[in-house]
Amino acid sequence: MARQNSRKPRIKRDLRQQTYNRFMLVVAILGIWILAIGIRLVHLQVVQAGWLKERATTQRRDIKKSKMPRGTIFDRNGRVLALSMSVRTLYADAVNLEDIELAARTIAKLSGQKASDIRKTLIDGKQSERRFVPLVRGLDEEAVQKYNAALEQSAVQKADMPKFPGLHWREEQRRKYPQNELAAHIIGFSDADGIGRAGIEQSQNDLLYGTVIRRTELRDRLGRVYDEQVSEKEPPKDVFLTIQDSIQYKTESALAKAIQSSGARAGIAIVLDHKTGEILAMANFPTFDPNNLKTINSDNLMNRAVQSVYSPGSVFKLITYGTALEKRLISPDAMIDSGNGTIEVAGHRFRDSHAIGTVTYTKALAHSSNVCAIKTGLRIGKDNFYQSLQNFGFGKRTGIELPAETPGIVRPPSRWNGDSLASMSIGYEIGVTALQMTNAFATIANDGVRVKPHIIKEIRQVDENSGLGPEVESEQVLSPSAARTLRQMLREVVISGTGKRARANGYDVAGKTGTAWKYDEKLRRVNSAKYMSSFIGFAPADNPAVTVAVIIDEPKIGGRDGGQVAAPAFREIIEQILPELNVRPDFETDARLADNVNNNEDIPEATAPDSAGESADFQEIPAEDKQPSATETLKIDKRTPEAKELPAKATNKEKPRSNSNSAGPKIEKKETGSRPLQPTRDRIVNKPPGNISEVKGKT
Known part of the structure; x- marks a missing residue:
């Protein structure tokens, strides 16, 4: 009994101790909890006070963004070429x-998309907690209704019911x-975000771009708006181009016909008002539809008129004869001896x-004689010839309002070889753009005044009737008398020379043909199977209205x-656009035209590959430590595409020409123990800026 009584006090003490321990544990937990709350309160009120204040303000602030429509692009007469439309994006x-x-x-x-792609996009968006995941863009109202019906039937969130989460x-x-x-290379296109990516859309993006309007609403705790702020930049502008849609269409049609009939790879056509510098048409082939971005690639996107460099060939003799007339070194009726049809310059x-x-x-x-042109160029001299190139604008960008324009390739005289002046006199060793060459002819048509070409006629505020146009820049680079004399000489090219197929019904025409070998980067030399064929001129010859290339x-x-392939397209363009421009015909019937065409053969342009498959115009300028010996020479026969004499008798039919009869340039090497020069592309094939992959060359 005594032993049982002694155990009871110990049990009571143990129970008290356990109760106390439990109490202290609860107190400790409560103390830690209160301490944690206190620390958190201090952190929120002291450390995060600024952030919480900003977050509270943000929750009361509702920011809405909207974008004004991008400016519209018109032709010169107000015909819409590009405009913005309201569409919906499902996100x-x-x-x-x-x-x-x-x-x-x-x-x-x-939408026709893959379900797996959409699923991946949505999962990625969910993992990154994105609130805006665009799924389908550019839908019109009819398409929106179809989507709404389908989404509703599928028990998926209907887009116009914002009280439910999901799609909007x-x-x-x-x-x-x-x-x-039409005019795709001029207009360009803009991407899904409304940013211009080519043409005028790109170069004038800052003016055309739809301004983002930011509307900020401040709300009280009940969601009522008590303040509103709207920030708005200057609204977008409309751009009026110098082109005329009807002339552009006719130019593109004539070019497409020439491409199709000749099986050509590509082509360029330009119509220029030489008095104002306005581009009335600029056509490129291949082309693209800016409404369908999937069809665009690097080849059809290139605006070859300003981005592609080529060797002009005989059309460049315009510069040679124009400079000689300006320096009073020649006159139209003075005689020149071509000798036996050969000339040797620097070996x-x-x-x-x-x-x-x-x-x-x-x-x-x-007759496009190389020998006569070279003799004329040598009389001009290196310094005068180079200065003439500068005056005509070669080697410099024209400044037209189109992106990625290349300046072409003109080397300084310090990098010329012994035969460079002779080569340039006939259109070798120089790289030009189609617009540069067209502007050179326009200068002659405009009595020696070179006008800066432009393609923007006016920039207006949206919904206004007038605006600001570009300032016309001009420079007298040739005397009026020299220009008029050269116009008459070019008229003879069409009457009795290589350009007879350019004769237009009702109008006197002046111009020049050219046929140039292209440089092949894979072969690292000119390719005798590839040509650039051209005709550039103006009409009427006495008082020109337009210049066409x-x-x-x-x-x-x-x-x-050039006389066979390009001249007929030139003729078609001239005959179609001059009446539209209200240019009176020089003669009323086509009798003279028929007589000229039927009673004269073509003067064939007999360019052919040389025996070695290379051209001296593309030989490398040796480095100083690799100069060839003085005894080493490289003789080359360079035959012009346009140097055959007129036939003795006129015929009533055009005789087909066989290329097999064309004797091409031949290379003869005089071996004297020194190594021969290695042909490369240094002289002409410097790549132009941008992503231009092709550089053309060799006449």
Whole structure:
């Protein structure tokens, strides 16, 4: 009994101790909890006070953004070429979208996209907690209704019911090009975000870009708006171009016909008002539809008129004869002797395909004699010739309002070889753009005044009737008398020379043909199977209204001379656009035209590959430590595409020409123990800026 009584006090003490321990544990826990709350309160009120204040303000602030429509692009007469349309974008609030799988399947069925791609996009958006995940863009109202019906039937969140989480519509702007491919290289296109990526859309993006309007609403705790702030920049502007849609269409049609009939790879056509510098048309082939971005690639996107460099060939004799007339070194009726049709300069032999003997300078130009042009160039001299290149704007960008314009390739005289002046006199060893060459002819048509070409006529505020146009820049680079004399000499090219197929019904025409070999980067030399064929001129010859250039890249069918391929397209353009421009005909009937065409053969342009498959015009300028010996020479017969004499008798039919009869330039090497020069592309094939992959060359 005594032992049992002694155990009871110990049990009571143990119970008290346990109760006390439990109490202290609860107190400790409560103390830690109170301490944690205190620390958190201090952290919130002291450390995070600023952040919480900003967050509270943000929760009361509702920011809405909207974008004004991008400016419209018009032709010179107000015809719409590019405009913005309101469209809808279906997007997902990935955080709140519940059934990703069902949404992906339904949207894929409607849009044609892969369900797996949409599913991945939504999952990625959900993991990154993105509130705006665009799924389908550019839908019109009819398409929106179809989507709404399908989404509603699939038990997926209907887009116009914002009280449910999931899918929503956002109103955006989409660019529309109502003329489709017309003037695509001029207009360019803008991407899904409304940013210009080519043409005028790119170069004038800052003016055209739709301004983002930021509207800020401040709300009280009940959600009522008590303050509103709107920030708005200057509204976008409309751009009026100098082109005329009807002339652009006719130019593109004539170019397309020439490309199709010749089987050519590409082509360029330009119509320029030489008095104002306005581009009335600029056509490129291949082309693209800016409404369908999937069809655009690097080849059809290139605006070859300003981005592609080529060797002009005989059309460049315009500069040679124009400079000689300006320096009073020649006169149209003065005689020049082409000798036996060959000339040797710095060890290089240049040859006409047929000797034409002693002729006037006018006839030498009409027959496109290399020998006569080289003799004329040598009389001009290196310094005067280079200065003339500068005056005409070669080697410099024209400044036209189009992106990625290349300046061409003109080397300084310090880098010229012994035969460089001779080569340049006939269009070798120089790289030009089609616009530069067109502007050179326009200068002659404009009595020696070079006007800066431009393609923007006016920039206006939206919905205004007038605006600001570019300031016309001009420079007298040739005397009026020299320019008029040269115009008459160029007229003879069309009357009796290589350009007879350019004769237009009702109008006197002046111009020049050219046929140039292209440089092949893979072969690292000119390719005798590839040509650039051109005709550039103006009409009427006595009082020109427009200057027109047609350049055909790699013609393969029905001849490849400029007079055969490009001149007919030139003629078609002239005959169609001059009446539209209200230019009175020089003569009323086509009797003279028929007589000239039927009773004269073409003067064939007999460019052919040399025996070695290379051209001296593309030989490398040796480094100083690799100079060839003085005894080493490289003789080359260079035959012009346009140097055959007129036939003795006129015929009523055009005789087909066989290329097999064309004797091409030949290379003869005089071996004297020194190594020969290695042909490379240094002289002409410096790549132009940008992503231009092709540089053309060799006449």
